[in-house]
Amino acid sequence: MFPAVHKRTGWRAALMTIFGRAYPRVIGATRELSWIFFEIFLPLVAVSAYVFVYRGLGAPEAYVGFVVVGGAMTAFWLNVLWSMGSQLYWEKETGNLGLYIMAPCSLMSILLGMALGGMVATSARALVILLLGAVLFHVHFAVSNFAQLFAVFMLTMAALYGLGMMFSSLFLLMGREAWHFSHLAMEPVYLVSGFFFPLRSFPFWISAAASILPLSLGLDAMRQLVFPPGTIHPFLGVKLEIAFLAVLAVLFIAAARRLLDHMERLAVREGRLTDRGA
Amino acid sequence: MATWLGWQIESNWTDPLLFATYSIIKPLAGASILVVMYAVITHGNFSAPMFQWIYVGSALYLYVGSIMTGISWGVVDDRERYRMLKYLYAVPTPFAVYLLGRGVSRFITGSFSVWITILFGVIFLKIRQSPEHFHPALFVVGLVLGLATLASMGLVLGAVVLTLKTHTEQLGDAVAGALYLFSGAAFSIAMLPAWLRPLAYALPLGYWLEVMRRSLLGPPPAQFATFAAWSDGQLLLALLGFAAGYALLAAGTLKVCVHSARERGMLDQVSNF
Numbered sequence: 001m002f003p004a005v006h007k008r009t010g011w012r013a014a015l016m017t018i019f020g021r022a023y024p025r026v027i028g029a030t031r032e033l034s035w036i037f038f039e040i041f042l043p044l045v046a047v048s049a050y051v052f053v054y055r056g057l058g059a060p061e062a063y064v065g066f067v068v069v070g071g072a073m074t075a076f077w078l079n080v081l082w083s084m085g086s087q088l089y090w091e092k093e094t095g096n097l098g099l100y101i102m103a104p105c106s107l108m109s110i111l112l113g114m115a116l117g118g119m120v121a122t123s124a125r126a127l128v129i130l131l132l133g134a135v136l137f138h139v140h141f142a143v144s145n146f147a148q149l150f151a152v153f154m155l156t157m158a159a160l161y162g163l164g165m166m167f168s169s170l171f172l173l174m175g176r177e178a179w180h181f182s183h184l185a186m187e188p189v190y191l192v193s194g195f196f197f198p199l200r201s202f203p204f205w206i207s208a209a210a211s212i213l214p215l216s217l218g219l220d221a222m223r224q225l226v227f228p229p230g231t232i233h234p235f236l237g238v239k240l241e242i243a244f245l246a247v248l249a250v251l252f253i254a255a256a257r258r259l260l261d262h263m264e265r266l267a268v269r270e271g272r273l274t275d276r277g278a
Numbered sequence: 279m280a281t282w283l284g285w286q287i288e289s290n291w292t293d294p295l296l297f298a299t300y301s302i303i304k305p306l307a308g309a310s311i312l313v314v315m316y317a318v319i320t321h322g323n324f325s326a327p328m329f330q331w332i333y334v335g336s337a338l339y340l341y342v343g344s345i346m347t348g349i350s351w352g353v354v355d356d357r358e359r360y361r362m363l364k365y366l367y368a369v370p371t372p373f374a375v376y377l378l379g380r381g382v383s384r385f386i387t388g389s390f391s392v393w394i395t396i397l398f399g400v401i402f403l404k405i406r407q408s409p410e411h412f413h414p415a416l417f418v419v420g421l422v423l424g425l426a427t428l429a430s431m432g433l434v435l436g437a438v439v440l441t442l443k444t445h446t447e448q449l450g451d452a453v454a455g456a457l458y459l460f461s462g463a464a465f466s467i468a469m470l471p472a473w474l475r476p477l478a479y480a481l482p483l484g485y486w487l488e489v490m491r492r493s494l495l496g497p498p499p500a501q502f503a504t505f506a507a508w509s510d511g512q513l514l515l516a517l518l519g520f521a522a523g524y525a526l527l528a529a530g531t532l533k534v535c536v537h538s539a540r541e542r543g544m545l546d547q548v549s550n551f
Contacts, residue, residue: 031443032442032443034442038448038449038452039448039452041456042452042453042455042456043452043455043456045455045456045459046452046455046456046458046459048459049455049458049459049464049465050315052459052464052465052469052470053312053315053332053464053465054315054319055465055469056464056465056466056469056501057315057316057319057320057465058319059318059319063318063319078448082448090359093359094358094359094548180300183304184300184303184304186304187304187305187307187308187311188303188304188307190307190308190311191307191308191310191311191314195311196311196315197314197315197318198318201314201317201318202314
């Protein structure tokens, strides 16, 4: 009987792990700069298409702003789906997962490192879409409350990445279905979260159900805060949305931790979780 | 064989019912984004010819994503996940034929998505197709030429992916998403700024969608009059030219990129970060 592996815990070990896992992603991005074209330029062009759809329909110019903000936030959803949710499954397929589970550090820190490393490209993409979108399509931003905007963004990210960590365990347990689920969770989430139109365009109960996704409330609150008052008919007030986002963040992160622990125990006990192709 | 392999990879991960559900939800959600955008602005005037043109165009555009992603993703999947690309390259089957085969499986699932989306429109969104406007010959010829062109575009993308180390997973979707701007699927090409229009005219997508929509819905509405002066024959001739041109481009790009990937040891490369 082998003695149990004691994993290093505490904030210092967590920070070292996060740094260690984020590092190759950040450095990798500088080794081949083609991602700037593929991950920033092409999505910007794709978002522009929705702007022209609205212009073709003769929509008020405010909708162009909604598209630009929603288009910028799609980057974070894709990052969560592919660089967090599906990542452990992909690591299993490429043979790294066993190493992660054996490593004397927490899986949560490894995942967070992946997320932060991936966020370099994600944030750049979101920022460029926002800035260029504003310049090219003459979107007028008028932030009414910077503190609330900061709180909304941070809570949205915390809830979103908590959800991503949950997905990573679930997807690993699902196997190949996970990959397809990630594909499936793109357009439907763009639709129900109101990436390209206000959340309130849906009947109340659909919007309420969609609020389980942090980006739905986050986007609605951000649009209220970055556009002049009266531009958007909000789903809920900003303060209420902040409160809901805080609840979602706590819930998702706690659930992610439990699921990761469960998955780790399963991997050790059954010894099959890291089998490729399973 | 490649088509069979691709089909197995695409479809045997679950039972047929869940696979069918998956194949329906994704395209319908994509189409529904446009439907909601349209409904919000026009207060749900779905019977307008403009909406029919937008809806059918966007449904057909699903082929672009399916075929281009099918081929380019096949390269990533076989190289990084299954680690078989170098063996596939070594077998005495033309590499392009294998890649096209991988694309065909996505074409099959894509076809399912396209026609389910159109059927949904007919049943729930008042998409009406009158028999006198349906031109089967134009439809078939347009579909064949368009798909041949898309396959060549997919090969170009697949070839480029061979030479890339990073960020290739979403490339097919990203390129298809970007080309949407130049396709005239949901708005007229004339809506684009003057400096962007030449690029749209240089791509086959606008011509192909015009042919397909004319064959199904009849003459274009006033908001989509970009090709109104073109006859069906002229459009088909243009498509034929694009099909031939892109086939040559695909052959050239594949030759250059495969050589480059082989010389740089990228046929069996795994990125792992």
